[in-house]
Amino acid sequence: MRLLFAAVPLLALGLTACGNPDTPAGRAADARHESFEQIGDAFKVVADQLKATAPDITKIQAAAATINGLAPKVETWFPAGSGPADGLKTDALQTVWTKPDQFKQATAKFVEEAAKFQALAQAGDIAVLGEEMKGLGGSCKGCHDNFREKD
Numbered sequence: 326m327r328l329l330f331a332a333v334p335l336l337a338l339g340l341t342a343c344g345n346p347d348t349p350a351g352r353a354a355d356a357r358h359e360s361f362e363q364i365g366d367a368f369k370v371v372a373d374q375l376k377a378t379a380p381d382i383t384k385i386q387a388a389a390a391t392i393n394g395l396a397p398k399v400e401t402w403f404p405a406g407s408g409p410a411d412g413l414k415t416d417a418l419q420t421v422w423t424k425p426d427q428f429k430q431a432t433a434k435f436v437e438e439a440a441k442f443q444a445l446a447q448a449g450d451i452a453v454l455g456e457e458m459k460g461l462g463g464s465c466k467g468c469h470d471n472f473r474e475k476d
């Protein structure tokens with residue numbers, strides 16, 4: 326278990342954790358936050374490129390691959406005991422743990438959209454990516470609306 330929750334990606338990036346206790350659940354919450362930041366950064370790369378006058382398809386493809394690689398892992402980032410009710414610093418709502426079926430649906434939708442976006446991005450047709458970006462963004466929002474603290 327210790328290894329499972331070790332903040333390897335954080336250390337690899339040289340980032341500091343987000344201030345939760347050095348326990349398996351605390352490290353899971355911190356690692357989760359950093360991983361979502363990676364998803365957010367990649368999503369922004371895509372959005373910026375699609376807005377650009379001359380979008381760089383290689384940047385979009387790399388970002389799509391990052392998102393698609395992380396999407397199937399999301400459901401593993403919320404071990405029992407790593408929520409706000411456990412006294413941890415997190416933007417996750419306790420509904421992640423009290424509405425597991427609904428949360429599972431939100432993660433599944435994200436996995437599906439990320440795979441779709443990845444396939445279209447690798448095919449290189451920028452014209453259709455704007456439309457699919459709405460589907461992908463909708464799957465982020467669909468989860469955030471129910472399972473993440475409002476900003």
Ligand code: HEC
Pocket residue numbers: 354357358361362364365366368392399414415416417418428431432435461462464465466468469472473
């Ligand atoms: C299945 C649910 C779910 C999906 C899908 C999802 N997120 Fe999140 N996201 C969360 C939760 C929960 C947090 C809060 C994590 C924490 O603080 O422990 C979060 C946090 C974040 C953060 C970190 C900053 C913050 O406000 O806490 C960013 C950035 C982010 N998400 C972007 C995205 C983007 C972009 C997508 C889609 C490409 C996405 N997320 C898809 C649930 C989701």
